[in-house]
Amino acid sequence: MLVRDYMTHDLVTVEPESRLSDALKTMRTHNIHRLPVIEDNLLIGIVSEKDLLYALPSADRPISWVEASAQAAALPVRQIMQQDLVTVGPDCPVELAAATMADHKIGALPVVSPPESRTLVGIITETDIFRLFIEMLGSRAPGVRASLEIDNRKGALASLFNRIVEAGGGVTTVSSFPATSPHRLRIILKVADVNQDTMRRLLKSEETVIDLREIQGSRSTSSSSPVGA
Template identity: 25%
Template sequence: MLVEEIMKTEVISLPPTASIAAAQLLLEENKIRHIPIVDDQQAVVGIVSDRDVRDATPSIFQADADRHELENEIQSIMSHPVVTIHPLDFVEDIARIFFDEEFAALPVVQNNKLVGMVTEKDMLYTLIQLTGTHVQSSHIELKVPHRPGILPEVTAIFGKRKTNIVSVLVYPFKDDPSFKILVFRIQTMNPAPVIRDLREAGYELMWPNNVMGSQS
């Protein structure tokens, strides 16, 4: 999946000379948490979060607070330089950036111009789609040998039952490189026949456990 498939293209931005008050108003009115700061050519020169604006806003509990601070230019509090991504980047790759850098939003840039925005909420929703949890389905986990050809062997069992596979995930089994875990979501509310077939084929089920799925 590519970034262009999940990014928001209607992005609210501000020039670096805009006031902090203007950013505060946009954040509140549009219920957003980040505003990219762009120059006259729509190149990203900074980014401002709702937290940046809150930190720059005088406390209402301070009698002598200087409200004129909100008239300062947004470039005085923006973060820069900015890590950006491209519309043709893979979602899996930028997920690593979100995790490693602990970002909450990333501007999407093409030809040095702002074209979109991806937030951590967008990433979470994409994960929900990739794992198939957004549709009604049954969950099956198998521990299998880590060898070529194992995935088509297992999916052939689903095929014999004409069971639709919603999603497949593969991840390591603890610290043992000789095994891996296959996670399936299948579109049936009665997975018992498939589970029985998998057990009869000699596969070890991590979920459901040995009690569940034993009925025909």
């Protein structure tokens, strides 16, 4: 999965000489929290709702709040926009884009193409990453959700999959995570066409249940099993 598959293509942008008050109005009209700043068709900065709100005066400034608010609202976006940008290309893997956001503690990445240019083609945000996370875990799909710890060895996962298929089920999603021990692996499966009891019977003694429940749509319909059940 690449950034191009999850980024927003239809962008709302702002010019550097636009007033802060107009930029904030644009954000609220479109229910967005960031605006790329474009000049001569090139990306030169980005401004966030937080940037705009911080630019408004606080009550302890020496001039009146009303006067300061009017002055701040009339400032151009250029004066408060973030110019030291971290960008990503459309062919970047989504997980690398997510790692870049986490490393830089930012909530969005402008997408430029080619990567070394400032030609804006999209933007990918933390909300897009959350959407991908939901899809990867099959959160909205019905079935049995099994959170397990298994041996971290060749064939362990294949063996479990074969037992599920032989019972008439099918694995619709799978995600793996490190366990406390390097010899173990934590996995989350979403399995269709078997029920919770059948799934439990399919597990071997070395496959530890962390959580096991049946899901209908995006809501749980049974209580989770205790750790080690």
